[in-house]
Amino acid sequence: MARILLIQWSGSAYDSLRFILDLTAAEMAADGHRIERVIIGENGWQQRLRQLIQQQGPWQLALGMSGVGLELGMENGPHLWDTAKIPFFTWFCDHPAYFPARHMARSPYSVMGYVFPDHARYARDHLNANGVTFAVHLGMPSRATFPDAARPLDRRNDRIAFFKSGADDNALRTAWRQSLPSPLAHLMDEAAEACAGTDVAGMVAELQRAGERHDVFLAPDGKLCLALLQRLDAFERPAAPTTWCAGCWTCRWMSTAPTGVISTGRGSGRCCARR
Numbered sequence: 001m002a003r004i005l006l007i008q009w010s011g012s013a014y015d016s017l018r019f020i021l022d023l024t025a026a027e028m029a030a031d032g033h034r035i036e037r038v039i040i041g042e043n044g045w046q047q048r049l050r051q052l053i054q055q056q057g058p059w060q061l062a063l064g065m066s067g068v069g070l071e072l073g074m075e076n077g078p079h080l081w082d083t084a085k086i087p088f089f090t091w092f093c094d095h096p097a098y099f100p101a102r103h104m105a106r107s108p109y110s111v112m113g114y115v116f117p118d119h120a121r122y123a124r125d126h127l128n129a130n131g132v133t134f135a136v137h138l139g140m141p142s143r144a145t146f147p148d149a150a151r152p153l154d155r156r157n158d159r160i161a162f163f164k165s166g167a168d169d170n171a172l173r174t175a176w177r178q179s180l181p182s183p184l185a186h187l188m189d190e191a192a193e194a195c196a197g198t199d200v201a202g203m204v205a206e207l208q209r210a211g212e213r214h215d216v217f218l219a220p221d222g223k224l225c226l227a228l229l230q231r232l233d234a235f236e237r238p239a240a241p242t243t244w245c246a247g248c249w250t251c252r253w254m255s256t257a258p259t260g261v262i263s264t265g266r267g268s269g270r271c272c273a274r275r
Contacts, residue, residue, distance in 0.1 A: 002033045002060040005052065005086070007069030010041030017065035017093070024063065040069060053084050062088045067102030070110060081109040089113060095200050096123045097229040100221075103127040118199040126220040172235045183214040188228060195236050203232050 006025055008018045018039075025035045036056070038049045049072075053059065062081065064070065070090050073080030081088040089111040096103040096119060103112065103123050114120035173192070177185045190210040195203050204220050207228055211218045218225040 002028075003057065004028055004033050004035050005059050005062040006035060006037045007062055007064040007088075008037060008039045009065075009068045010039050012065075012068075017068070020091075021063060021065060038069075053086070057084075059084070059086045062086050064088065064090045066090070066093055067099055070102050070105055079105070079107045079109070082107050085109065087111055091115070092119065092123075095119050095229070095233055096127050097200075097226045097233060100127060100223075100226050116200075118202075122200065122204070122220070169235070172231070176231050183216060184228070187211050187214050187216060188231065191228075191232055192235055195232060198236070200229070200233055203229060203236065207232065 004025075006021050008021055012018045025037070029035050036052055038045055038052065062069070067090050070081075070088060073083065087109050088107075090102075091113045092103070093115050095116075104127050112120075112123060114123065173189070176188045180188065187207070187210045190213070191203070191206045194206040194210065198206065204225070207225060208218050208220075218228070
């Protein structure tokens with residue numbers, strides 16, 4: 001039996017990240033492991049974490065989402081997970097352009113996992129000081145995984161997939177045109193046009209090419225490049241793919257959707273390669 005710490009956050013948007021960790025914890029508990037939670041933001045969470053580490057160990061593993069908890073102790077002293085000698089696995093759902101400092105943790109006890117392979121490649125190539133990253137897929141499995149998946153129409157259960165969107169092209173363009181200096185705004189316009197159908201890894205090269213036309217030379221791990229990449233990712237992410245790819249779980253399922261699919265914003269869904 002292993003002792004495993006779950007590091008969660010009280011401010012998680014609609015509790016999605018906490019719920020995923022709760023599902024993981026339930027599976028681990030069913031296998032006989034001991035699970036304890038620390039929820040950052042709740043009253044007394046620091047004292048609870050200190051007590052668990054000092055009095056109830058040893059702990060074989062700590063788990064978190066999107067880098068929450070990874071930086072504990074780094075500002076005021078040694079890295080907490082180094083001091084306690086507890087491997088901390090964090091599962092990133094967004095691109096490293098968001099909170100890049102969390103992807104640069106210089107600790108042998110930090111283990112980086114990414115939902116999307118292109119995010120993992122970006123972290124490996126540009127940000128991850130540990131030199132290793134993992135792609136851990138999260139999402140709906142292929143329908144062929146389940147018996148009797150391809151049911152005739154009269155036996156389907158009217159499922160609807162809702163893909164979060166709501167982005168407004170014009171509002172996003174207006175925002176960067178009003179807030180960025182003219183060369184950067186033009187750079188963003190050109191990169192946005194060039195990035196249609198490109199994953200986030202490809203967006204970096206397009207930003208660099210557009211930048212050089214305006215005498216701006218961007219480093220993939222630089223603050224300016226990461227800030228522009230956030231805006232470009234937000235612009236491209238909700239766009240619906242014109243074709244479904246052959247490999248990702250979203251496209252495999254969406255290409256044979258059981259009934260209608262609805263969403264808000266620009267797209268009726270999105271391929272994982274868009275993220």
